[in-house]
Amino acid sequence: MNMEPRYRLAFQLYPYEKVPAQDAGAPIRHPIVIVGAGPIGVATALDLGQRGQPVLVLDDHEGIGEGSRAICFSQRCLEIADRLGCGEAMVEKGVVWNLGKVFHGPQKVFEFNLLPEEGHKNPAFINLQQPYFERFLVDQVRAEQAKGTPIEIRGRNRVTAIEDKGSHVLLSIETPDGPYQIEADWLIACDGARSPLRDMLGLGFDGRVFEDNFLIADVKMTADFPTERWFWFEPPFKDAGQSALLHKQPDDIWRIDFQLGWDIDRERELKEENVRARVDAMLGPDARYELEWTSIYTFQCRRMERFRHGRVMFAGDAAHQVSPFGARGANSGMQDAENLAWKLDLVIGGVAPENLLDSYSEERVYGADENILNSTRATDFITPKSEMSTIFRNAVLTLAHDHAFARPLVNSGRLSVPCTYDGLSLTGDDALPGAPTRSRPGAPSPDTPYGNGFLLNALGADFTLLTVNTDAPESVTEAGVTATRLALTTADDPTGLIADRYLGQASVAVYLIRPDQHVVARWPDFDEPAIRRALRHAIGLE
Amino acid sequence: MPLTLTPNMPDQDAIYQDLIAAHEGLSKDDSDALNARLILILMNHIGDREVLVEALRAAK
Numbered sequence: 350m351n352m353e354p355r356y357r358l359a360f361q362l363y364p365y366e367k368v369p370a371q372d373a374g375a376p377i378r379h380p381i382v383i384v385g386a387g388p389i390g391v392a393t394a395l396d397l398g399q400r401g402q403p404v405l406v407l408d409d410h411e412g413i414g415e416g417s418r419a420i421c422f423s424q425r426c427l428e429i430a431d432r433l434g435c436g437e438a439m440v441e442k443g444v445v446w447n448l449g450k451v452f453h454g455p456q457k458v459f460e461f462n463l464l465p466e467e468g469h470k471n472p473a474f475i476n477l478q479q480p481y482f483e484r485f486l487v488d489q490v491r492a493e494q495a496k497g498t499p500i501e502i503r504g505r506n507r508v509t510a511i512e513d514k515g516s517h518v519l520l521s522i523e524t525p526d527g528p529y530q531i532e533a534d535w536l537i538a539c540d541g542a543r544s545p546l547r548d549m550l551g552l553g554f555d556g557r558v559f560e561d562n563f564l565i566a567d568v569k570m571t572a573d574f575p576t577e578r579w580f581w582f583e584p585p586f587k588d589a590g591q592s593a594l595l596h597k598q599p600d601d602i603w604r605i606d607f608q609l610g611w612d613i614d615r616e617r618e619l620k621e622e623n624v625r626a627r628v629d630a631m632l633g634p635d636a637r638y639e640l641e642w643t644s645i646y647t648f649q650c651r652r653m654e655r656f657r658h659g660r661v662m663f664a665g666d667a668a669h670q671v672s673p674f675g676a677r678g679a680n681s682g683m684q685d686a687e688n689l690a691w692k693l694d695l696v697i698g699g700v701a702p703e704n705l706l707d708s709y710s711e712e713r714v715y716g717a718d719e720n721i722l723n724s725t726r727a728t729d730f731i732t733p734k735s736e737m738s739t740i741f742r743n744a745v746l747t748l749a750h751d752h753a754f755a756r757p758l759v760n761s762g763r764l765s766v767p768c769t770y771d772g773l774s775l776t777g778d779d780a781l782p783g784a785p786t787r788s789r790p791g792a793p794s795p796d797t798p799y800g801n802g803f804l805l806n807a808l809g810a811d812f813t814l815l816t817v818n819t820d821a822p823e824s825v826t827e828a829g830v831t832a833t834r835l836a837l838t839t840a841d842d843p844t845g846l847i848a849d850r851y852l853g854q855a856s857v858a859v860y861l862i863r864p865d866q867h868v869v870a871r872w873p874d875f876d877e878p879a880i881r882r883a884l885r886h887a888i889g890l891e
Numbered sequence: 892m893p894l895t896l897t898p899n900m901p902d903q904d905a906i907y908q909d910l911i912a913a914h915e916g917l918s919k920d921d922s923d924a925l926n927a928r929l930i931l932i933l934m935n936h937i938g939d940r941e942v943l944v945e946a947l948r949a950a951k
């Protein structure tokens with residue numbers, strides 16, 4: 350068995366260590382095994398571990414791969430990381446940006462300012478190299494382990510076979526000391542876009558492959574470019590391809606992206622002198638820089654038909670893949686992680702029925718479809734697929750220069766926003782007339798200032814009963830789950846944002862909020878029978 | 892608002908002449924680009940997806 354690494358490491362964080370289980374003879378049983386210590390596997394492990402579930406994570410490498418794939422992390426993603434305890438470190442290290450410029454050939458078409466909304470703990474986006482993002486997650490695992498949280502990561506443990514035994518899953522694992530086997534009550538496959546586990550189960554991964562190659566060059570330079578996102582349609586510099594992107598990351602690193610087209614010679618294009626020729630043409634002859642990392646990628650937009658297959662759940666890139674336009678890969682994978690963790694915790698705890706896990710698939714398939722739709726549209730705008738589509742695309746760019754109406758049509762990637770589980774199985778009733786649509790059932794609770802901090806930090810790890818301007822008991826327990834009250838009043842809302850985001854035209858509100866901070870249902874008063882029904886509904890009991 | 896498919900332009904001959912005149916002397920590429928810009932401007936003016944979808948259907 351070949352145990353050679355498939356990629357080089359940025360950080361070696363979980364070196365291989367032999368464990369007694371390798372000599373145990375009979376396979377040892379674990380309640381939860383996660384395959385893949387990428388961002389999604391580690392986030393899922395953190396969430397489950399913090400809920401008290403013992404988790405074993407297996408990865409076939411000893412740390413985080415070099416090369417920053419994802420650079421753009423969204424507000425919702427940071428909110429999730431913040432709940433897990435490592436969001437603040439990410440924001441501190443990351444680059445916050447709001448300004449962008451769009452060019453068509455040599456001409457600047459327009460500038461934009463994302464004008465981030467006030468009253469959120471986290472910025473709309475940060476740019477951060479993926480290896481850092483992952484390292485903050487693993488650092489958090491280490492901090493949790495020191496507190497006794499039951500998470501274990503085994504490096505250089507490559508899963509080579511899985512077998513669903515009905516009552517559990519049997520995993521065969523290869524290590525530098527030879528193979529061994531373990532059993533898992535539940536298996537979470539976070540093993541990336543090429544997911545060997547998906548293949549082992551013979552499951553499909555259908556969708557659209559885009560025939561294009563993108564050259565990424567992360568360059569280090571201290572030049573005085575502003576912290577803005579610059580995007581070119583039909584860039585004017587030599588051999589830059591159909592589009593190009595320049596975007597800042599921490600540590601004076603700039604992400605440069607060139608769209609090269611389909612018929613290219615990968616090896617030739619990746620030669621340092623050829624990469625440099627392109628970068629020189631973009632930055633000008635005087636720019637001094639070092640090449641940090643270069644890579645060529647093609648991409649797919651596709652997903653699995655279902656994300657749950659019996660005792661095996663798929664999450665992150667293993668379950669779905671999108672084009673990078675819109676930064677939806679890791680950002681949506683983090684939403685998979687938080688969606689799955691509380692559900693699996695309740696199922697293992699015997700509180701919720703197993704079919705609660707089907708709602709994981711239902712909700713995250715819905716999210717994946719939204720992401721695939723958005724990134725496919727962006728891809729089609731950036732790389733028009735017909736002559737007429739090119740004509741319209743260029744007409745939009747021409748008009749955008751002079752007319753505001755055309756600017757929203759310019760699509761170089763719609764940045765990731767979380768999806769709202771409208772009308773899905775677990776989503777309850779909206780019984781609060783006049784309330785804001787942004788906090789409707791199915792939506793993630795919007796953050797607001799609260800006390801000296803922020804609302805999302807005040808929500809519990811379990812269900813929350815959020816009341817605005819009304820009385821209610823301190824908690825409601827139904828079918829083994831407890832919703833704990835968080836009392837807000839508009840008397841204590843100096844910014845007015847609690848009213849703005851949770852009341853709208855209403856004067857009183859009661860919200861039931863899930864452990865992953867999505868709204869279950871809302872009412873104009875404390876209606877106990879309705880709340881009990883909604884709680885049962887939200888854990889798959891009716 | 893349903894799509895209007897009955898006569899709605901009082902000066903139809905003049906408006907039609909304006910359209911043709913706008914294309915005069917243009918290459919095929921420039922004419923295509925002009926049409927595309929015109930369509931986008933009108934689409935924004937209408938601003939109602941239902942009407943536009945109906946219009947697309949009528950035009951097919």
Ligand SMILES: Cc1cc2nc3c(=O)[nH]c(=O)nc-3n(C[C@H](O)[C@H](O)[C@H](O)COP(=O)(O)OP(=O)(O)OC[C@H]3O[C@@H](n4cnc5c(N)ncnc54)[C@H](O)[C@@H]3O)c2cc1C
Binds near residue numbers: 385386508539676
């Ligand atoms: C160029 C580019 C730009 C991107 N930009 C963004 C962006 O700006 N924002 C964003 O949100 N996303 C972005 N993405 C997507 C993002 O990188 C991925 O969505 C993210 O890495 C997925 O994480 P994951 O944990 O699901 O999988 P991965 O990060 O791929 O991790 C999978 C892990 O499983 C391990 N593994 C695989 N097989 C086995 C096995 N048999 N046994 C044990 N372990 C195994 C692997 O070694 C790896 O550690 C970008 C992607 C690319 C390519």
